[in-house]
Amino acid sequence: MNLKELAGILGLSQTTVSRALNGYPEVREATRKRVMEAANIHNYKPDMRAKGLATGRSMAIGHVVPLSTQHEMVNPVFADFIAGAGEIYSDNGYDILLSVVADVDEENAYRKFRSGRSVDGVIIHGPHAEDPRIALLTELNIPFVVHGRAGDNEDRYNWVDVNNRHSFLRATEFLLDLGHKRIGLLNGLESMDFARRRREGYAAALLARDIPIDPDLMAAGEMTEELGFRNAKRMLAESAPPTAFLVSSMSMAIGARRAISDAGKTLGRDVSVVIHDDDLSYLKNGSNIPIFTAARSPVRQAGRLCAEMLLEIIANPDTEYRNVLLESELMVGMSTGPAPKQD
Amino acid sequence: MNLKELAGILGLSQTTVSRALNGYPEVREATRKRVMEAANIHNYKPDMRAKGLATGRSMAIGHVVPLSTQHEMVNPVFADFIAGAGEIYSDNGYDILLSVVADVDEENAYRKFRSGRSVDGVIIHGPHAEDPRIALLTELNIPFVVHGRAGDNEDRYNWVDVNNRHSFLRATEFLLDLGHKRIGLLNGLESMDFARRRREGYAAALLARDIPIDPDLMAAGEMTEELGFRNAKRMLAESAPPTAFLVSSMSMAIGARRAISDAGKTLGRDVSVVIHDDDLSYLKNGSNIPIFTAARSPVRQAGRLCAEMLLEIIANPDTEYRNVLLESELMVGMSTGPAPKQD
C-alpha cells in the first residue's frame, strides 16, 4: 500500500493525502479524519527512503562503532548510552544507523554517512584528547554532538560530558580524608580525553595536600578485569604498596578486588573508588567487599541529553554551541569509614 | 557530487557511469577505469536512499532493542553480538538500523521496518520459548535469522544457537565428577528459551545419576550481580547449602562470588561454573577465585554466523531453512580439581 493507492481508494490526490497525514493545516478536518482512518485500516506507512529523497531528511542518527585491530573491545558504555539516546530518538521518530568499522576506516564511515545522506546527524563516542573527528565532521557540515570532550576547544562544538576531573578529585580527597597517603590509580588509556581528566583530578587532589605523585602508583591501559588485576597486583607487590585504589571502571575494580584478595589484604580496610556506568547494583547491599564507594556516572542520562541536543541542533542548525557538564554522584555502599565529603 | 554531475564531467550518460560503477559487464574496460578514477577524485558516493528507492534494497539490517518497562537492562550480549555481525555487514556494504523501543511496541517496530522498506532483513535477539516474533516476521515476509531458538519448531525458521542444554549438562556432570551432590543453579529468566534449555541440561545430568532435583537449589531471574548475590546468599543460608554453583552469566557469578565470600567459605573448594560471553579474561590467570571453569559461549562468532546466514538468505530467498548449533567451550582456569570431562 503506497500513497498513490491510498489516494486512489479515497478519491483524493496524493498531495491532499500526504498533507493530511503530515499534519499540514490547510486540509479540512473532516478530510484529515477520513484519511487517517483509511491509512489505519489499510495499514499504510510511508516508504522512508522515498520520503527521505523528497525531503532531504533520513530520520536516522549515525553512530560509528570502531573495532580496533589492537584491542578488540566494544566501548563498554555503548549499550547504556544507546538505551538512553534510543528513548529520545524513538519518541521523535528517529532510528539509529550503526556503522561497525575497523578503526582505520572510521573517517570513511563518516564520509559515507554524509554523501549517502543516510543520517541527519551523528554522535561521537569515546573522544580522544584532540580528536580528528571534530574537524572532520565540522568540515563535512554534518550536525554532531560529542559524548565527552576532545581536548580543550570546548566552545567550538556541542558536547555532553561528566565532570571526570572533579569526580576523581573528589574521590581522591575522600580517600585522603580517610587517612590514605598512598593511593593507586588504575586508569583507562590516557590517550582518551576522559582518562586524562581523571588523572588530572587525582593529581590535583594529591598536590593540594603536598603528597608527592608516585609514577609507580599510576597505571593506564584498557579497562579490562585482566589489566585491573595485573596492575593492582604489581602495585601491591611494591615495597610501599598502596593502601587504597582509585579505579576507572567496574571491570578493573573487579580485577583489583581479586588482586587485593590474593595479596591477603583484609577487605574491610582496603578501599577502591570506581567511576563507571549505571549498574552499581553491587553497592546496594552492605556486603564485605573492598569497593565501598563509587562515583556514579550517569551514562544513560548522558545518552538522553546528547540525543535531545542533537535533535534540537538538527531542527535549528544556527544555534550557538551548547554543552552540558554532568556531575557524577558519589555513593557510599558500606559504612566502614566516614561518609564521603560532599562538596 | 551526484551521478548527473559526475556524468557531466565525464561527458558520459548517467547510465554508463552507473553501469561502470556497479560492475556491469557491458562497459568497456577503458571507460570503467576512467569512471572509477573520476569517482575517486571527486569523492563521489551514491545517495543510498535514491539507490534503495530504485533497487528496492536498503543495504541495512534491522535490529530491534526492546527496553523493558519492568527491568531496564539492555541485553548484555548485544554489544559483542553486534561486534561480530558488524564485521560481516561492513564487509558487504551493509549497515545496522537499530530501533530502540519500549517492549510493548516491538511488533510495531518490525511493521515499520517492513512498510518503510528501511531494512533488507532482521536479526531476532533473545528469543523467548514460543516467541511471537517468528510468526510475525514470517507473515511480514521479511528475511530473518534468530540468535538462539524459540521453542521447538526448530525447522521452521533460520537460527544460530549455542548448545545450552549440552553445556549445562556437561558442566553439571563436571561438578558431579568432582564429588558435588548439591549444586545450586543460578539461571536467567526461564521465559527465555536459552534459560529453559540450561535448566533442562542441569536437570538431566542430575537425573542421570539419580540425584533428586531440589527446587530450593534453583533460582531464575534477571542476570544481574544483585540477583546472583541474593540467590546465592539464600541458598547458602539453607540447612543443606550447595557446595557448588552453576551460574548463567558473568554478572551473576560475580554476585555469587561475593555471597560465597561473605558466607566465609574457603574459596578454593567452592566452585562456580559460568556460561557467558566472550570476555573470560578473568580465567587466564590462576588466581584464587571460586569461579574456576566456564563454558565459553562464542557470542561474537554467533554474530558473524547470523550475519552471514542472513545475507545469504537475502541474496537467495528460496533456500531451505538453515541452522547452526555451536558448542560452547569448557574452560579450566585453575587446577584445584580434576580437569573437566571432555565429551
Place this chain on the structure above:
DNA sequence: GTGAAAGCGCTAACAT
C-alpha cells in the same frame, strides 16, 4: 558499448 527516458514513492511549489 552507450544513451534516452521512464519510474521507484514521496514532497513541495505552483496553480485553481
Place this chain on the structure above:
DNA sequence: ATGTTAGCGCTTTCAC
C-alpha cells in the same frame, strides 16, 4: 481546501 506537476538521485528497460 484540493489538484497538477516537477523533481529528489538512482537503476533499468529499450533503442541504437
